[in-house]
Amino acid sequence: MLSTFVLPLFLASASLVAAVPPQVRPYFGQGANDELRLIKTSELDPGTWVTEEQKITDYVAKDIHFIDITDIKNETTLARLSTPQEVSTLESRAITYPSAISHQTQANPLIAQLTTTGPKTWMTALTTFYNRYYRSTTGTQAGTYLLALAKNLTASNPAIVVSTFTHSFNQPSIIVKIPGTSPNLVIVGAHYDSTGGSSTARGPGADDNASGTCTLLEALRILSLSRFAPKNTLEFHFYAGEEGGLLGSAAVFANYASAGKNVLAMVAQDMTGYSPSGKVSVYTDYADAGLTGFVRKVVVGYAGGAYTTDKCGYGCSDHASAFSNGFPASYVCDEVIKTSSPYIHSPQDALSTIDFTAVLRHSKFTVGFLVEASYL
Numbered sequence: 001m002l003s004t005f006v007l008p009l010f011l012a013s014a015s016l017v018a019a020v021p022p023q024v025r026p027y028f029g030q031g032a033n034d035e036l037r038l039i040k041t042s043e044l045d046p047g048t049w050v051t052e053e054q055k056i057t058d059y060v061a062k063d064i065h066f067i068d069i070t071d072i073k074n075e076t077t078l079a080r081l082s083t084p085q086e087v088s089t090l091e092s093r094a095i096t097y098p099s100a101i102s103h104q105t106q107a108n109p110l111i112a113q114l115t116t117t118g119p120k121t122w123m124t125a126l127t128t129f130y131n132r133y134y135r136s137t138t139g140t141q142a143g144t145y146l147l148a149l150a151k152n153l154t155a156s157n158p159a160i161v162v163s164t165f166t167h168s169f170n171q172p173s174i175i176v177k178i179p180g181t182s183p184n185l186v187i188v189g190a191h192y193d194s195t196g197g198s199s200t201a202r203g204p205g206a207d208d209n210a211s212g213t214c215t216l217l218e219a220l221r222i223l224s225l226s227r228f229a230p231k232n233t234l235e236f237h238f239y240a241g242e243e244g245g246l247l248g249s250a251a252v253f254a255n256y257a258s259a260g261k262n263v264l265a266m267v268a269q270d271m272t273g274y275s276p277s278g279k280v281s282v283y284t285d286y287a288d289a290g291l292t293g294f295v296r297k298v299v300v301g302y303a304g305g306a307y308t309t310d311k312c313g314y315g316c317s318d319h320a321s322a323f324s325n326g327f328p329a330s331y332v333c334d335e336v337i338k339t340s341s342p343y344i345h346s347p348q349d350a351l352s353t354i355d356f357t358a359v360l361r362h363s364k365f366t367v368g369f370l371v372e373a374s375y376l
């Protein structure tokens with residue numbers, strides 16, 4: 001009796017064992033790549049559970065934008081992510097931006113010092129990592145490199161604070177702060193992670209988005225060297241995990257919202273190194289209209305005089321994280337979507353495709369913007 005009972009049970013449990021999926025596959029020693037995550041591709045999309053790998057192969061590689069909302073707990077933020085912009089009643093904090101730029105005498109001598117020498121060296125280093133996928137060893141190593149570089153570039157000004165913002169994955173976001181006399185924040189951000197179409201593909205990510213990272217670094221180098229002492233506190237953000245659904249920036253801005261930080265302006269720049277039009281492009285969706293108007297004046301005054309305009313949709317870049325947390329955000333890119341780099345998210349997004357004149361144009365924009373906005 002006992003044995004006839006135990007035997008089927010044993011057989012049943014053996015077949016159960018056989019029926020469960022294969023052991024969770026450790027990925028580069030940091031968690032499973034088949035862990036399920038909840039992503040949204042639009043406000044009205046209720047969300048889809050996908051694996052980490054599917055995010056890259058089925059969405060990023062096909063240029064489908066999404067936001068990973070698995071870790072977003074703030075109800076206000078979740079509501080904002082599910083409410084179409086045109087019916088959203090959740091406004092960013094109302095800030096009146098200047099109707100004209102007015103600090104040229106301070107900004108122009110700084111802008112005159114910007115070069116492409118540093119960006120060429122740094123982009124060579126960043127694109128040499130096999131990829132900068134946020135869950136890979138090389139993605140973490142790229143973070144270590146960037147942290148050391150940010151410390152190097154700011155070593156001449158001991159007032160500047162360089163820190164890491166850690167995440168549930170190993171690649172950290174990196175935050176560089178130039179303290180002002182006011183704690184109110186003006187933020188410029190770019191993500192530094194990259195993918196090449198899958199978690200294991202080569203992903204040099206030159207335009208997307210080492211270019212944005214190098215643009216900000218060059219602006220940081222000059223502001224540090226000149227010991228620029230702002231009224232508002234300036235922060236340079238280098239986000240991890242953008243390609244995983246804005247993971248790094250979502251965590252940073254959730255933290256800032258819960259801490260009650262006062263962000264006066266956040267400008268994201270992603271791709272800055274491929275621009276057949278030779279004009280900075282100012283994107284208008286998921287952005288604060290007042291700030292975007294001010295950003296246009298900065299482009300006209302400091303970065304080439306003319307701009308193009310486009311929209312890039314839900315979750316297209318890190319400004320969306322500032323926006324969904326109620327902060328005024330804006331997005332500046334190297335080109336309109338139609339004529340943008342055809343190489344991004346693939347192994348062909350290589351250093352050789354980068355136009356460093358465009359990178360320099362965006363560095364000029366960044367310094368002009370930070371000098372002007374430091375007085376907001």
Ligand SMILES: *[C@@H]1O[C@H](CO)[C@@H](O)[C@H](O)[C@H]1NC(C)=O
Nearest residue numbers: 145146147148149150151152
């Ligand atoms: C930082 O500077 C030191 C000393 O000049 C140098 O050895 C090191 O390679 C630099 N690191 C980076 C990441 O540039």
Ligand SMILES: *[C@@H]1O[C@H](CO)[C@@H](O)[C@H](O)[C@H]1NC(C)=O
Nearest residue numbers: 074076077257258324325326
């Ligand atoms: C949620 O986000 C809002 C801004 O959208 C912020 O005011 C609030 O403090 C946040 N709540 C928590 C619990 O972090």
